[in-house]
Amino acid sequence: MPLGKKFLAELFGTFWLVLGGCGSAVLAANFPYDNPGVNPLGLGFLGVSLAFGLTLLTMVYAIGHISGCHINPAVSFGLWAGGRFKSRELIPYIAAQVIGAVIAGGVIKLVASGRPGFVIEGANALATNGYGANSPGGYSFVAALVIELVLSMFFLLVILGATDRLAPSGFAGVPIGLSLTLIHLISIPVTNTSVNPARSTGVAVWVGGDAMAQLWLFWLAPIVGALIAGWVYSNLLSEKEARA
Template identity: 65%
Template structure:
C-alpha cells in the first residue's frame, strides 16, 4: 500500500472512532433525560467505542495497520512495529480525521432545538478533563496515572493480539473489547481518552475548559503508549514479531 492510501485509511478510521464513540456519548448516552430506558449510559458508550475500533480495524487494518490513535502509533514505534518515517504523517491524518468527525458531530447535535455546550461542565461534548471537568471530580494526578496505565495496557493488548503466534483474524475483537473495558474503568475519571486525536477532535468544539486541559490527554496517553510498547518488546524480545505497515 502507498503511504497516501495508508493515511486515508487512518483518517477514515479515526473519523469513525470519534463519530461513533463520541457521537454515542453526545447523542445517545442520556437520550430522553435521566432515567429514560432509551439512553445507553456508561455501558453503551463504552461498547460504542469498542465497536468503532473493532469494525474500523477489520475495515482498514489491512491497509494502514488500524492505529486510529497517536498513542498507538507511538507505542508501536517504540515496540519496533512501526517505522519512524511514517510517525508524523500518521498522527496528522489521525488528528484531521478526529477534527472532521467532531465538526460533523457538532453539526448533527446543533440540529436539536436548545442545543448548547457549557464549557465549564464535566464531559461537555464528550470532552476529557480532570478536577472540575472530570465526571467524578478526580484530581489531575489521578487522571494522569489512569491515562498512562490504561494506554500502556491497551498497547500490550494490541501488540499481543497481533503477534505472530496469536490466533489469526481475532486481533480486532481483542482490541475492541480492551477499549470497551478501558472505558468502563475510566469514564468516571477522565471521560476516557487514551487517544490524543479523539480528545482534540471534540475539545475544539467543547470550549476553553477542555482546550485548557488538552495537554494531559496528549502527554499521558503518548507516555503510556511508549511504556506499553517498550514493555511488550522486552517481554517478546526473542519471539517472532509481525512487522507493522
Template identity: 65%
Template sequence: MTMIKRLAAEFFGTFWLVLGGCGSAVLAAQFGGDGNPLGIGLVGVSLAFGLTVLTMAYAVGHISGGHFNPAVSFGLWAAGRFAAKDLAPYIAAQVLGAIAAGAALYLIATGKAGAEVGGFASNGFAERSPGGYSLQAALTTEVLMTFFFLLIILGATSKAAPAGFAPIAIGLGLTLIHLISIPVTNTSVNPARSTGVALFADAGALTQLWLFWLAPIVGAVIAGFVSRWLQAPQR
C-alpha cells in the same frame, strides 16, 4: 500499499472512532432523560468505542495497520513495529480525521432547538472530570489504561497470536478501558479523540488537553518497550 491510501485509512478509521464513540456519548448516553430513559449510559458508550475500533480494524486495518490513535502509533514505534519516519503523517491523518468527526458531530448535536454543547464528550480532570478526580488520578489512569491497551494490541497482533482475532481482543479491551475510566477522565487513551471534540466543547477543554496527549503517549511508549522485551525470543 501507497502512503496516501494508508493515510486515508487512518483518517476514516479515526473519524469513525470519534463519531461513533463520542457521538454515542453526546447523542445517546442520556437520551430521553429521567422520564423516558432510553439512553445507553456508561456501558453503552463503552461498548460503542470498542465497536468502532473493532469494525474499522476489520474494514481498513489491512491497509494502514489500524492505528486510529497517535498513542498507538508511538507504541508500535517503541515496539520496533512502525517506522519513525511515518509517525508525523500518520498522526496528522488521525488528528484531521478526529477534528472532521468533531465538526460533523457538532453540526448534528446543535441541530436541535435549545441544544447546548456543554462538555461535548471532552476529557478532563478536577472540575472537568465526570467524577471530580484530581490531576494525579487522571494522569495515573490515562498512563495505565493506555499501557494495557498497547499491551493488548501488541500481543493480539503478534505473529504468535491466532490470526484474524486481533480486532475482537482490541475492541473488547477498549470497551473494558472505558468501563473503568469514564468516571475519572471521560476516557481518552487517544490524543486525536481528545483533540477532535475539545475544539468544539465549552470553555476549559482545551486548557486540559495537554494531559491527554502526554499521558497516553507515555503509557504507549512504555508498553512498546515492555512488549518488545516480553516477546523477545529466548537465547
C-alpha cells in the same frame, strides 16, 4: 501499501471512532434529554463504552490490512517503540488521525445543534475529557494522569500481543475492541476516557476553554503509557526469535 492510502485509511478510521464513540455520548447517552433517569432508551456509560469498542472492532477489519488501524497517536507511538512501525510514517499517521477526529467532532456538533435548546456547556460538553471540575466524577489531576497512563499502557500491551506473529491470526480485532470497551467502563467517571490524543483533540477544538487548556494531559499520558508498553513488550515479553 502507498503512504497516501494509509493516510486516508487512518483519517477515515479515526473519523469513525470519534463519530461512533463521542457521537453516542453526545447524542444518545442521556436520551431523553429532559429526564434521562426515567426512560431506559439512554445508552449510559455501558452503551458508550460498547460504542467505542465496536467502532474500533469494525475498523480493525475494515482498514487493518491497509494501515494497521492505529487511529490513535498513542498506538502509533507504542508500535514504534515496540519496533513494529516506521519512524518516517509517524507524523503522517498522527496528522491523518487528528484531521479525521476534528472533522468528526465538527459533524457531531453540527448534528447536535439540530436539536432545539442544545448548547455547548458543562464539564464534558461534546464528550470532552478533563480532570478536577471537568472530570465526570470530580477526580483529581493525579488520578487522571495515573488512569490514562496505566490504561494506555495496557491497551498497547493488548494490541502488541494480539498482533504478534505468534498470536492466532484473524482474531486481533476482538480483544482489541473489547479492551477499549473495558477501558471506558473503568475510566469514564474519571476523565471521560481518552487513551487517544486524537479523540480528545477532535472534540476539544470545538469546545475550547478548559477542554483545550487540559488537552496536554490527554496527549502526554497516553503517549507515555504507550511508549512504556512498547518497550516492555519488545524487551521483556516478546519471543526474541520472532523479532527481525
